[in-house]
Amino acid sequence: MLNIGNKQKRVDGPQKVTGKATYAADITSQFYHAYVLQSTIACGSITAIDTSAAEAFEGVKGIFTHKNLPERLKNKVDYTDPLSPPGKPFRPFYNDKILYNGQPIALVVAQTFEQARYASKLIKVTYEEKKFKGSLSENLKNASADRAPEPASNRGDFKKAFKNSDYTIIREYRQSRNYHNPMEPHATSVEYKSDGSLVVYDKIQGVASSLKYLNGVFGLGADTVQVKSDFVGGAFGSGLRPQYQLFMATLAALELKHNVQMVMTRAQMFSFGYRPEVIHTMKLGCSKDGILQALSHKTVGETSTFEDFNETIVDWSGLLYKCENVNLEYELTPVQSYTPLDMRAPGGVSGVYALECAIDELAHEAGIDPLEFRRKNYVDYDQNEDKPFTSKELMACYARCEEVFGWKNRKDLSKTEPHLLTGYGMATGSWEALQQPASVSLSMNEEGTFTIKCATADIGTGTYTVMSQIAADKLGVSIEKIKFMLGDTAFPDSPIEGGSWTVSSVGSAVASVCEKFKYRIADVWKRNNPDYQAVAFGDISFQKGKLEYRSKTFSFTEIMQQASKEELSIAHSESPAEGQNTHSGYAHCCVMVEVTVDKDLGIIKVPRLVNVSAAGKIINPKTAENQLLGSMVWGLGMALREEGMVDTRYGRVMNANFAEYHIAVNADIHDIHTEFVEEKDDKVNPLGAKGVGELGIVGLAAAISNAIFDATGKRLRKLPMLLDDVLEA
Numbered sequence: 001m002l003n004i005g006n007k008q009k010r011v012d013g014p015q016k017v018t019g020k021a022t023y024a025a026d027i028t029s030q031f032y033h034a035y036v037l038q039s040t041i042a043c044g045s046i047t048a049i050d051t052s053a054a055e056a057f058e059g060v061k062g063i064f065t066h067k068n069l070p071e072r073l074k075n076k077v078d079y080t081d082p083l084s085p086p087g088k089p090f091r092p093f094y095n096d097k098i099l100y101n102g103q104p105i106a107l108v109v110a111q112t113f114e115q116a117r118y119a120s121k122l123i124k125v126t127y128e129e130k131k132f133k134g135s136l137s138e139n140l141k142n143a144s145a146d147r148a149p150e151p152a153s154n155r156g157d158f159k160k161a162f163k164n165s166d167y168t169i170i171r172e173y174r175q176s177r178n179y180h181n182p183m184e185p186h187a188t189s190v191e192y193k194s195d196g197s198l199v200v201y202d203k204i205q206g207v208a209s210s211l212k213y214l215n216g217v218f219g220l221g222a223d224t225v226q227v228k229s230d231f232v233g234g235a236f237g238s239g240l241r242p243q244y245q246l247f248m249a250t251l252a253a254l255e256l257k258h259n260v261q262m263v264m265t266r267a268q269m270f271s272f273g274y275r276p277e278v279i280h281t282m283k284l285g286c287s288k289d290g291i292l293q294a295l296s297h298k299t300v301g302e303t304s305t306f307e308d309f310n311e312t313i314v315d316w317s318g319l320l321y322k323c324e325n326v327n328l329e330y331e332l333t334p335v336q337s338y339t340p341l342d343m344r345a346p347g348g349v350s351g352v353y354a355l356e357c358a359i360d361e362l363a364h365e366a367g368i369d370p371l372e373f374r375r376k377n378y379v380d381y382d383q384n385e386d387k388p389f390t391s392k393e394l395m396a397c398y399a400r401c402e403e404v405f406g407w408k409n410r411k412d413l414s415k416t417e418p419h420l421l422t423g424y425g426m427a428t429g430s431w432e433a434l435q436q437p438a439s440v441s442l443s444m445n446e447e448g449t450f451t452i453k454c455a456t457a458d459i460g461t462g463t464y465t466v467m468s469q470i471a472a473d474k475l476g477v478s479i480e481k482i483k484f485m486l487g488d489t490a491f492p493d494s495p496i497e498g499g500s501w502t503v504s505s506v507g508s509a510v511a512s513v514c515e516k517f518k519y520r521i522a523d524v525w526k527r528n529n530p531d532y533q534a535v536a537f538g539d540i541s542f543q544k545g546k547l548e549y550r551s552k553t554f555s556f557t558e559i560m561q562q563a564s565k566e567e568l569s570i571a572h573s574e575s576p577a578e579g580q581n582t583h584s585g586y587a588h589c590c591v592m593v594e595v596t597v598d599k600d601l602g603i604i605k606v607p608r609l610v611n612v613s614a615a616g617k618i619i620n621p622k623t624a625e626n627q628l629l630g631s632m633v634w635g636l637g638m639a640l641r642e643e644g645m646v647d648t649r650y651g652r653v654m655n656a657n658f659a660e661y662h663i664a665v666n667a668d669i670h671d672i673h674t675e676f677v678e679e680k681d682d683k684v685n686p687l688g689a690k691g692v693g694e695l696g697i698v699g700l701a702a703a704i705s706n707a708i709f710d711a712t713g714k715r716l717r718k719l720p721m722l723l724d725d726v727l728e729a
């Protein structure tokens, strides 16, 4: 009955495909609906706002602007959330100042969504506009290391080593801004109860973050507000921080003393966080035989004028390959936009894109096969932190990927179509394997069904399923006997679902609470069976819902009939494993791709993608593979499609829709293959499992870029790489 390691189907699958899974906007109470009006300028102030026509419109229940924000929301109010970067968080309706184009400046609440939306168009706004510079490139002279956290320390003597290298490259790589675009738009449904308390259904990657925000801004404690989030329709980081619809719906509900729902439109989904545009400068040098001698990675990224959003970008260049002389620099420059936000493998995606392109360029200079070059520069400890890894089976990934892809004979594989150029590229990927503190509770009922609760989330990754598998295995019961509940501030504390750490953090807590339950049941059994009082715990086994001792079995339900009510429920808080301190934990992968480029039209296609990952114990190969596939599709989109375009004159996103912001679709995706190699890890956490939600997107854009070079002899040092770039290069 082992569940861990099985391709268990999603336990919430039937709910999802039958439409029974309720997302934040699926709550069916009688709601007023809220629609937000957004600023059409990026910088300046509102000189007049006339809401009279909107107020008079049919069905309108209330309008909120900076003119009528309750005084109590202005002073000694904390607008931060657990993931706020340094700076001052945006405060909706706080004053007449405009900080970015798309800023919410008025909220219309009406009986129906359509009434609210229509009425919002009747509001007349007059602005006083100020001049500003709209893009990263125009603001580069304001870039500063003081705004950014310090990267890993420099080591050795970069300058000297670079000068003495046999082969060197100096290259610049650029990435455009990307938006998260989860399938489910952000939404909040607030139920206003007769006693003034609230139940808030929010789209969020961890209900604790919404509660912290509501507490700071509105002074609502856990006694007056409960935040729930049973299902999340994708988030990718966009739900790591509470977004403005939470503020809006809650403000309106409190002021109007009524249920209020606010759902963002797809266009409004472009009015908050994004993966920032960055510019990398890479300087690499190696010896004649391809040994890396010197590496310098400098990145400048955009942030807002009010918060200093930062990512760990350049540190990856000090980590992935053996190099004694390393120089890392990171700077931020403010632009007139909303604050960027973590997006799937934040920092890793960006840093490793530049590094893996540069490594490929250097290998080419030295005339060494790119896989061979990476093997030559392999490193088996963390040089940034001077620590050993908890485990690192990257060599096995290289070997298996080489074999599955057919890397050695790749040139013989290309189909000869006269109008197509074929190329092959590869990259290394990596992501952190962290563990955060997490708490859970467990109880058993008379039928022997276990309920396990934790305030964590399932953003589509499979939390419900994987936690059920872990619990079933540890308790020795079938998976049907487990009911895992999440997404409720009434449940024990959990970290946000992010950083690929949920299995590691919550999963380890689940494993431990089940272990505690077994001790509990053994104690009750011994207490009620005097013959067995001296039996050692280690001589007992637990399976099929029964305690077994010397081939005699006792069912859990029978034993627990003798237990007190308190004994039937157990709480547990799990701290990170010691290995999280003494060692560095990372998952790794190797990705290889085949591309074709049309000689005349420049059209780039990716017929084949192979990823081989090492991520410790894989709890569920099915959900894990889903994560890899999803992130590889996105990596392809990032390489060839996605580009958030800002009109620098107005600071407005020009392509805030799916027609013009291109994402990878079915027609872009051909053959994708993923595999995991065996990786034993007894240090990273008690389960030995590393997260895979983010790993597959790291390195992928570089592999495609390298393959395009292989096909065309052209280096396109920017993302996305478009057919125009091929033709113009």
Ligand code: MOS
Residues within 6 Å of the ligand: 205, 235, 236, 237, 238, 240, 342, 343, 344, 345, 346, 497, 498, 499, 500
């Ligand atoms: Mo992830 S960007 O931590 O949701």
